[in-house]
Amino acid sequence: MNPKHLLPMPLRDVLRPTYQKALRAWQESRLSPKPQSWREGRAKAWSSPSAEALLEQAGTDFGITQVPFEILGLLDKLRALQPKTVVEVGTHKGGNSFLFCHALASTERVVGVDLCVQNAARLIHYARPGQRYFALHGDSQTQAMKARVAQRLAGRSVDFLFIDGDHSYAGVKADFELYAPLVRRGGIIALHDIVADHRTRYGRDTGCYAGEVYRYWAELKSRYRTDELVRDPEQDGFGIGVVYVD
Ligand SMILES: C[S@@+](CC[C@H](N)C(=O)[O-])C[C@H]1O[C@@H](n2cnc3c(N)ncnc32)[C@H](O)[C@@H]1O
Numbered sequence: 001m002n003p004k005h006l007l008p009m010p011l012r013d014v015l016r017p018t019y020q021k022a023l024r025a026w027q028e029s030r031l032s033p034k035p036q037s038w039r040e041g042r043a044k045a046w047s048s049p050s051a052e053a054l055l056e057q058a059g060t061d062f063g064i065t066q067v068p069f070e071i072l073g074l075l076d077k078l079r080a081l082q083p084k085t086v087v088e089v090g091t092h093k094g095g096n097s098f099l100f101c102h103a104l105a106s107t108e109r110v111v112g113v114d115l116c117v118q119n120a121a122r123l124i125h126y127a128r129p130g131q132r133y134f135a136l137h138g139d140s141q142t143q144a145m146k147a148r149v150a151q152r153l154a155g156r157s158v159d160f161l162f163i164d165g166d167h168s169y170a171g172v173k174a175d176f177e178l179y180a181p182l183v184r185r186g187g188i189i190a191l192h193d194i195v196a197d198h199r200t201r202y203g204r205d206t207g208c209y210a211g212e213v214y215r216y217w218a219e220l221k222s223r224y225r226t227d228e229l230v231r232d233p234e235q236d237g238f239g240i241g242v243v244y245v246d
Pocket residue numbers: 063064065066089090091092093094095096113114115116138139140141164165166167
């Protein structure tokens with residue numbers, strides 16, 4: 001008999017969130033056993049490969065939804081900034097978090113926020129000596145999550161903020177308004193999916209979804225010094241918008 005069936009259903013429902021939280025904490029701890037493939041992946045990431053090689057590894061070890069020209073261009077800009085503290089909202093499978101940890105030699109603390117930060121244990125395992133990766137699972141658009149982020153920052157201001165979470169107009173605006181004040185003067189904020197998808201532009205549903213980030217981006221462009229990393233203006237979604245916090 002499956003031991004979990006020994007508990008009555010209502011009690012199981014009450015205990016499930018606590019059990020899942022404890023399991024996640026165990027998997028993300030240093031003490032839990034890690035697969036050989038993780039150890040090999042970590043050694044590869046620590047061996048200072050090129051940004052192109054790391055981008056490939058981000059895809060194979062984690063998963064990433066970026067146009068190479070755009071994310072590599074962003075990494076170039078960030079290398080000049082030498083960020084120590086990074087916050088990413090909307091980590092999905094973790095490929096970007098992996099790049100921010102390993103393609104930027106300066107990063108010491110990276111905080112990833114998602115409803116569920118996938119591959120969190122692997123990201124934590126890959127962190128370099130002296131570097132910390134914090135995975136915060138939950139809704140980014142709450143004061144409670146902002147407080148959790150601030151707690152992990154432990155008094156540091158943010159050098160680089162990447163926003164790629166809820167792509168509705170209200171969602172991207174809420175993420176910007178909540179987390180932008182944490183970014184220091186001279187820092188950078190980047191938004192993903194500033195190019196409207198083909199469904200929005202031509203009424204043709206290709207399965208690509210960039211939401212309404214383009215609408216909020218138009219507003220930011222009128223308020224801040226900005227830059228755009230867009231491989232092709234005709235492309236279906238994607239595109240990275242860069243805001244300079246002057
Ligand atoms: C487009 S994906 C991010 C892709 C990722 N940055 C990449 O390049 O591979 C958007 C992510 O935002 C997350 N998300 C959506 N709404 C959210 C919310 N309110 N709070 C936290 N995360 C959210 C989703 O769970 C999803 O993983």
